[in-house]
Amino acid sequence: MRKLLIPLFAAVGLLTGAATASAAPTSGVNDYSCTPSAQHPEPVVLVHGLGANGPLNFATLAPTLAGHGYCVFYLTYGTGILGPTVGGLKPMEDSAAELGAFVDKVRVATGAAKVDIVGHSEGSTVPAYYLKFLGGAAKVTHFVGFGANYAGTSLDGLATLATLLHLGPALTGVGCASCAEYLPGSDFLTRLDAGGVAVPGPTYTNIVSKYDTVVTPYTSGIFTAPNATDIVLQDHCSLDFTGHLGQAVDPNVASFVLNALDPSSPVRCQPFFDPGA
Template structure:
């Protein structure tokens, strides 16, 4: 009727079947986006450089990405914190530390984690390239005795600059084994206090049986020798390794530490890294931390393994670290 008062109705938003369907879908999409952002942030936290402590001099990135970035941005450069030949060892750390990379590695991409870590802890740190063309991206593929002679000359240079009678050596893969030739055959027993190997190829590698397969075809061994002499010399049972290990694994007066991973896919079996002798200590990182999944490459970016390096260099101040470590990337 004209003039009648209509009853008041609350203005509800129209909802149809499509709107009802879209609402939970959009909510799920927002949830997935937030989860993706959180995952990306976590990955960046793992791979981007971070500092060991706010007061340290150099950032310490526990990340494979840091080595690649350094090689891309400044190829052939000394790793952060190293090769200051004016550095004088302190009373707390009187032995300079020489870092020795592995086969096909170089000092730039191998030591962007350990070098600043050692420098922050008060060590004089030095690193070299060996076994390749000067300035080349790939190093460590040449004849191992020749590489050991290069290391011997570098150690003498470090000793002359620092005034130290002895050095400590930390090496990865071939770099943890090759210094033994220097120690045993080139007068290094009086110049080296300690040798710490990260996944060293002390007894070579079966490389999942491929090295045995290669010996069945003489032409393949000859081809390998042309491309990478050090690779054939590191095959388990090679003439080089048989001669190196014939007189015993260790030399009196030198302290040996091996740090290995059960997930090593290069030195196989991983126990071929181990040394025997009263002055040798073998450590498996998984025995220190069950969260450590480091493989051969990741050990040099692995905070659990590198804590053990510090322990080996300074046994009076032992500490333990446990953290999630990823294959290849480290952590």
């Protein structure tokens, strides 16, 4: 168990340094000369969570996807008073528009008609808005959200995230417009949930953990729709004890993501312990 815990603590430590750390683009990622293969014709756009950024949030998943033959891209969106490495702070409507522009940039560069989107936490909520209200459904084949959140979270959940990211009160203060939108009953969530989150066209895959203490309740990340699949990690991988941040480095989450993008990719479970929430 000791050998298992050491790399996992290191990985979660990498994520919780998102407020101050910077990183060079991961090898094989954000390569605008990448040509999608016949097996994986849609480039994958990765969308980070609240208080994070592209390079750090996807330091594990981005090279994993690239290693499976995907053209992989990420952005850092919604930055504000905390600087260019802390994203997701602006109103989620604005961030969704920023995502839309990035998707178009990827499509033009790669020649792909559509992309796949994979997002963590707020990286599920922002794309859901983009798909529903900004024309994204016509440009996306598969949408996968892990640590997903479509119905908001409690103030305790936001405070937990701020503590884990070492951002103190910043995520719940005036510098974080998206935080207010995450409170249940907000105008943003009311609009997103009206008539259902999903729209026809893309497939939706929602991945959540029973041990998530940031998205509370964790069921805020699942919904019923004809084109949606809901995955509670522990219903499939009983020895997975990941919380919220750890889903970014969880090999079981990566396995489900790969399967959602390509059903021929098998799902394999392994024990995973996440010391973070």
